[in-house]
Structure formats: C-alpha cells, structure tokens
Amino acid sequence: MLIDLIKCHGSNNDFLLIDESDRNYKFDDFKRRDLALALCDRENSLGADGILFIRPSKVADAQYRIFNSDGTEASMCGNGLRCAGRYVCEKLGVDEAVIETMKANLKVRKHEEVFSGIPTYQVEISPVTFDLNDLPLNLDQDTLIQERIPALSEELTFTALAVPNPHLTAVVSKDQLDSDLQTELSEKLNQPNDLFPDGVNVSFIRLLEKGSIFVRTFERGVGYTNACGTAMSASTLVTCLMNENEYEQPIDVYNNGGMVQCAVHKEGETFTIDLIGNATFVYSAQIDIDFNADGILTEILEQEDFNEDLQYEKLQEHAKKYLSRF
Numbered sequence: 001m002l003i004d005l006i007k008c009h010g011s012n013n014d015f016l017l018i019d020e021s022d023r024n025y026k027f028d029d030f031k032r033r034d035l036a037l038a039l040c041d042r043e044n045s046l047g048a049d050g051i052l053f054i055r056p057s058k059v060a061d062a063q064y065r066i067f068n069s070d071g072t073e074a075s076m077c078g079n080g081l082r083c084a085g086r087y088v089c090e091k092l093g094v095d096e097a098v099i100e101t102m103k104a105n106l107k108v109r110k111h112e113e114v115f116s117g118i119p120t121y122q123v124e125i126s127p128v129t130f131d132l133n134d135l136p137l138n139l140d141q142d143t144l145i146q147e148r149i150p151a152l153s154e155e156l157t158f159t160a161l162a163v164p165n166p167h168l169t170a171v172v173s174k175d176q177l178d179s180d181l182q183t184e185l186s187e188k189l190n191q192p193n194d195l196f197p198d199g200v201n202v203s204f205i206r207l208l209e210k211g212s213i214f215v216r217t218f219e220r221g222v223g224y225t226n227a228c229g230t231a232m233s234a235s236t237l238v239t240c241l242m243n244e245n246e247y248e249q250p251i252d253v254y255n256n257g258g259m260v261q262c263a264v265h266k267e268g269e270t271f272t273i274d275l276i277g278n279a280t281f282v283y284s285a286q287i288d289i290d291f292n293a294d295g296i297l298t299e300i301l302e303q304e305d306f307n308e309d310l311q312y313e314k315l316q317e318h319a320k321k322y323l324s325r326f
Helices: 029-039 078-092 176-179 181-189 229-242 309-323
Strands: 001-012 015-021 048-055 064-066 096-100 105-110 120-125 158-162 166-171 201-211 212-219 251-255 258-267 270-278 280-292 295-305
Touching: 001 078, 001 270, 015 064, 029 048, 029 064, 029 280, 029 295, 048 078, 064 078, 078 096, 078 105, 078 229, 078 258, 078 270, 120 212, 158 229, 176 201, 181 201, 181 258, 201 229, 201 309, 212 229, 212 258, 212 270, 229 251, 229 258, 229 270, 251 309, 258 309
Parallel strands: 015 048, 064 096, 166 201, 212 251
Antiparallel strands: 001 015, 001 280, 048 064, 096 105, 105 120, 120 270, 158 166, 201 212, 251 258, 258 270, 280 295
C-alpha cells in the first residue's frame, strides 16, 4: 500500500500527517495504532511523537485524530492541531477553518507571524474544566487549584485541569526544574496508580517575567517532548489564575522546542485559550506499507524537503538567547 505523508512540527513536537480523505486507505483503529507504533520509532523508521490522521467530517471542514507514538489515541494536541489546521486551510485555499476533534469542533486560522518567516497558526483550546471527574483524578474533593497532594510531594503546589487532555501543573523554581522531581512524579502517575487511573500530562512551569513563562511537559503516552500545546495552554491559564499574568493578553510561552504565545479568555466561569505558534512542514514523502502477520514493513520511495526548518532554527536561537538570561 502506497501512503503519502508530511513530516511536520509545532515547537519541534513532531508528527507525521496522513490525509485519509483523498485516498481510500481503509484504516481501522488497529491499523492506525500499528502505524503509529511502527512509523514513530525514531531508531528504525521515520520517527515522530505521533501521527495526525486527517479525515472527512460531517460537522466541520475536516476531522483530525492523533495517535501517540505508543499507539494510544489522544483526545487533542494543540501543536498537532496547528499543523493539521495549516494543512486543511492550504488544501481548501482558506485562512480559517473548523476542525473536528474527539471532544469539540475547534477553530483554526492563519495568524501573523510569531517570528519572521515562520508559518503561524492560531488554534482554539477548549473545553476547559477543573472537575476532577473529567481527568479523572481520585481525590475526595471536586477541584484541585493551587493545593498540595501530600502523597505526591510535600514541596509542590498543584493545579489539575483538562483542556480537554488531563494536566497536572506545578509552578517550580529553577532548582526544582533542574532536579529529577518531574521525572519521578511523571513516571509514577503514568504507571498503575490510585490517583490518575488513566495517566496524566505533568507540566513544570517556571515564571520568567511578566508575560513570559517556561513550560516543560512529560506527556502521557509519549514521555518528554520538546513542547505540548495543550500543556502550554493549561499552564498559561494557571498563571492567570495566580494573578502572575493577565487574561486577554498574549503570553510568551518558552519550551525546549522554541516558543509560542497563549492568550486566555474568561467569560464568567468559562475559559477558552488561543494557542499561537509555528506550523512547520519538514518534508513530504511517499512510503510503501505492507501490513502482515509479522508486523509492518515500510520502504521510503521518495522524499522532498520543504526547507522551512532553516528559518525555524532562528526562532530557536532567539528562544535560547532569551532563556539564558534566567
């Protein structure tokens, strides 16, 4: 079977994008899982954090589903949505579109460049909920907003929310960020445990200056990635709840893969978040896939670079230079 794909990334959170709407691939979820396991393998295949499957939608301009590198399906991915949004907009010849995701139909639109020469898209991150049943998080309370969980840590204060992926966040010092604390917590909460039966994304947030934060995330189903869009959005919201940043204002969010912007909107008790950042296409490729009893055999038949990564490296250098001040 011949498959066309695009390697792409948002903040170096990288994906393989496969458009099912133009080709009758006849994938079922078992094949999508197997493709993710095989093609995302960085040692033996193309390598990626996940696969974005673009599909027809009856309620939006397109549907997108994302399968992580471990074969599990995620309900949403902000960095992936920017890439999917760019693909759909360019395919339809429009500047904005609505994308159907697992839990909501979300708006995407082309945005002014976040950095010179960088294709930039804005995506809506919602719904947002603090109800612990929605994560789920097993505690004898309804919400967890800037509170301690003694069973996890005596030194950290946590906020739990779903956007719609489940996130556990903590604002930390430089020493805490540089320690093994996040790894220990993340691995504990993404193995069988009583608190988060389905696992959780764990983010450490460092306040830099007004309007700027750094976020590092251990993603459920993936591990550490260069960036996580929903985590950066959730983390920005947490800093607004703490009065460290302002609602309605774009916040610079730095990560190991570069930088994005997030703006939190509040109407009553309802929150939505705009995630603004790069949607970089690395290369297009055609591969030959053979599904068989022994696994998946792949052969790359052709590959063509988009040459967009050279400009993105300049954004990365800008981010590194800024972070060196802290």
